[in-house]
Amino acid sequence: MIKKELWVVVERDGSEIExxxxxxxxxxxxxxxxxxxxxxxxxxxxxxxxxxxxxxxYGADRVILLKHERLNQYSNDLYVKVLFDLISSELxxxxxxxxxxxxxxLAGRLAxxxxxxxxxxxxxxxxxxxxLLVFGVPAYGGKIMAEIVCETxxxxxxxxxxxxxxxxxxxxxxxxxxEVVPEISKVQDRVKVIERKTNKSKDLTKSEKTIVGxxxxxxxxxxxxxxxxxxxxxxxxxxxxxxxGIVPRELQVGTTGYSLKSKVALILGVSGSEHFTSxxxxxxxxxxxxxxxxxxxxxxxxxxxxxxxxxxxxAVIKKLxxxx
Amino acid sequence: xxxxxxxxxxxxxxxxxxxxxxxxxxDRSKAENQINDADKTAIEIALxxxxxxxxxxxxxxxxxxxxENYLKLGVAMGADDAILLSDRNFGGADTYPTAxxxxxxxxxxxxxxxxxxxxxxxxxxLGQLPGQIAEFLDIPQVLFASSVKLEGGKLRVRRRIKGGHxxxxxxxxxxxxxxxxxxxxxxxxxxxxxxxxxxxxxxxWNSTELNLREDVTGLKGSLTLVKGLIEIxxxxxxxxxxxxxxxxxxxxxxxxxxxRSLE
Numbered sequence: 150m151i152k153k154e155l156w157v158v159v160e161r162d163g164s165e166i167e168x169x170x171x172x173x174x175x176x177x178x179x180x181x182x183x184x185x186x187x188x189x190x191x192x193x194x195x196x197x198x199x200x201x202x203x204x205x206x207y208g209a210d211r212v213i214l215l216k217h218e219r220l221n222q223y224s225n226d227l228y229v230k231v232l233f234d235l236i237s238s239e240l241x242x243x244x245x246x247x248x249x250x251x252x253x254x255l256a257g258r259l260a261x262x263x264x265x266x267x268x269x270x271x272x273x274x275x276x277x278x279x280x281l282l283v284f285g286v287p288a289y290g291g292k293i294m295a296e297i298v299c300e301t302x303x304x305x306x307x308x309x310x311x312x313x314x315x316x317x318x319x320x321x322x323x324x325x326x327x328e329v330v331p332e333i334s335k336v337q338d339r340v341k342v343i344e345r346k347t348n349k350s351k352d353l354t355k356s357e358k359t360i361v362g363x364x365x366x367x368x369x370x371x372x373x374x375x376x377x378x379x380x381x382x383x384x385x386x387x388x389x390x391x392x393x394g395i396v397p398r399e400l401q402v403g404t405t406g407y408s409l410k411s412k413v414a415l416i417l418g419v420s421g422s423e424h425f426t427s428x429x430x431x432x433x434x435x436x437x438x439x440x441x442x443x444x445x446x447x448x449x450x451x452x453x454x455x456x457x458x459x460x461x462x463x464a465v466i467k468k469l470x471x472x473x
Numbered sequence: 474x475x476x477x478x479x480x481x482x483x484x485x486x487x488x489x490x491x492x493x494x495x496x497x498x499x500d501r502s503k504a505e506n507q508i509n510d511a512d513k514t515a516i517e518i519a520l521x522x523x524x525x526x527x528x529x530x531x532x533x534x535x536x537x538x539x540x541e542n543y544l545k546l547g548v549a550m551g552a553d554d555a556i557l558l559s560d561r562n563f564g565g566a567d568t569y570p571t572a573x574x575x576x577x578x579x580x581x582x583x584x585x586x587x588x589x590x591x592x593x594x595x596x597x598x599l600g601q602l603p604g605q606i607a608e609f610l611d612i613p614q615v616l617f618a619s620s621v622k623l624e625g626g627k628l629r630v631r632r633r634i635k636g637g638h639x640x641x642x643x644x645x646x647x648x649x650x651x652x653x654x655x656x657x658x659x660x661x662x663x664x665x666x667x668x669x670x671x672x673x674x675x676x677x678w679n680s681t682e683l684n685l686r687e688d689v690t691g692l693k694g695s696l697t698l699v700k701g702l703i704e705i706x707x708x709x710x711x712x713x714x715x716x717x718x719x720x721x722x723x724x725x726x727x728x729x730x731x732x733r734s735l736e
Binding site: 162167225226229249250251253254255256257258260261262264265266267268269270283285287288289291292293294295296297298299300301302308339340341342343344345346347348349380392393397398399404405412413415424427430434435436438447448449450451452453454455456457460461464465467468469 | 490492499567568569572593595596597598599600601602603604605607608609613614615616617629632633634635636637638639640641642643647653654695696697698699700701702703704705710711712713714715719720722723724725726727729730733
């Protein structure tokens with residue numbers, strides 16, 4: 150018997166829970182409230198108690214803690230195994246995972262093993278009158294949203310795009326905590342991590358003021374950083390610049406990167422492919438500079454400056470520095 | 474090295490796909506097709522591995538007969554072989570039966586050390602097929618890779634994770650999906666193109682050859698269903714154009730930024 154439960158895989162880095170996991174918990178709580186479902190957060194490893202408590206405060210009615218030292222770090226082989234076992238015995242109606250690198254790595258394989266349908270990068274989740282989850286996913290560079298359902302197989306699975314839903318915090322919320330110790334002594338991790346290098350980069354989805362540079366900013370990207378510093382803004386880039394490795398991929402805006410919700414976005418030297426413009430749709434004011442008057446970017450801008458960004462950026466910097 | 478199999482998808486260029494709000498259907502008829510960019514990156518990585526370690530690069534794709542010519546482009550890039558999985562029953566598939574068809578074909582080809590694919594396709598951008606294929610083949614997976622090297626009989630892969638990267642090691646066979654732009658794909662070679670068109674025999678396998686029942690492939694074998702398409706209309710923007718020379722434009726920009734406390 151399938152249970153009226155929405156499960157959320159909680160991704161964490163030590164004691165820090167990924168925002169997208171909290172966002173999904175918040176959205177699930179909203180859906181659950183109006184449909185008589187409950188929300189279960191799945192936490193893996195041996196986290197501090199505060200982590201588990203926060204999963205409840207951010208929306209879970211219950212936490213299942215898959216408690217094992219080996220699960221503190223993400224591993225495809227181990228995570229797929231323990232989640233498959235748990236889901237096969239508990240039979241939740243839905244399983245939601247953040248569309249992070251690890252989350253996407255996990256979801257495809259887990260869905261295949263569960264023999265269930267998987268939707269990717271949902272930007273909308275609702276429950277229809279039959280109790281079926283309807284996932285809205287962007288397609289064709291964000292021009293279209295496809296509504297996807299999984300009618301018969303269970304659980305209904307989707308990854309959820311970071312920055313899409315709002316977190317809901319309730320300090321006083323209480324919930325049940327269930328500890329499960331999975332049997333994984335015989336499970337081998339076939340992929341061995343030799344080296345891990347990360348740096349704390351800015352979470353663009355939370356940026357209030359963003360300056361985005363594209364190919365049209367010219368050769369000197371340091372000017373974009375300079376301008377950002379002067380205006381206390383964060384920096385984003387288009388995919389081609391991220392592909393060139395000029396800045397880390399975490400700063401990429403658009404369909405395959407992050408969506409901005411900035412109050413103000415200054416877009417420099419970007420022509421505006423659909424892959425890109427989907428990422429600035431939710432911004433407050435959009436100001437753009439591009440050399441080509443016919444650029445698509447201007448259809449997505451409040452203020453449009455036709456001109457060479459490579460010329461205009463230094464002029465703006467000079468003025469902001471008070472040199473003129 | 475043994476076989477390197479590269480999964481390839483032919484996709485329409487996104488900007489050419491037209492959505493008809495009345496019928497809620499996509500019109501792809503005017504869209505130009507191309508090999509998915511990330512898959513081209515995967516082909517290039519495969520060719521470089523072969524140049525260093527030997528083996529055969531085999532392209533594999535599921536789709537209609539029109540994909541043939543695109544696979545031949547991959548052969549002209551340097552692939553040794555290409556197989557198209559084509560059957561009416563394969564149509565309308567979501568990723569589950571797609572992974573099933575591809576992994577069945579991979580097993581039929583056999584003798585492989587490495588399965589490569591692009592990280593995701595530009596049209597659907599799901600990125601979940603590589604993990605599903607790996608599961609069906611029961612081999613480990615490494616997704617979002619930017620480099621793949623064979624060192625001392627082991628595959629050393631650099632993959633993207635949040636805020637950085639990991640270097641991982643695994644012994645084959647393994648499924649690896651590669652990031653678009655990880656390497657610059659080469660252009661098809663002119664002489665090879667001539668051969669790909671006139672001399673090369675592209676294999677086409679259907680459901681009978683793969684021994685797959687009708688109800689496990691295509692639309693019937695799919696576990697998800699597209700209920701509808703909704704056009705995402707961009708929010709109405711003011712579209713105020715600011716004229717003048719560089720001096721005037723930059724002054725106005727500074728004003729705008731100050732008004733919005735972007736200073």
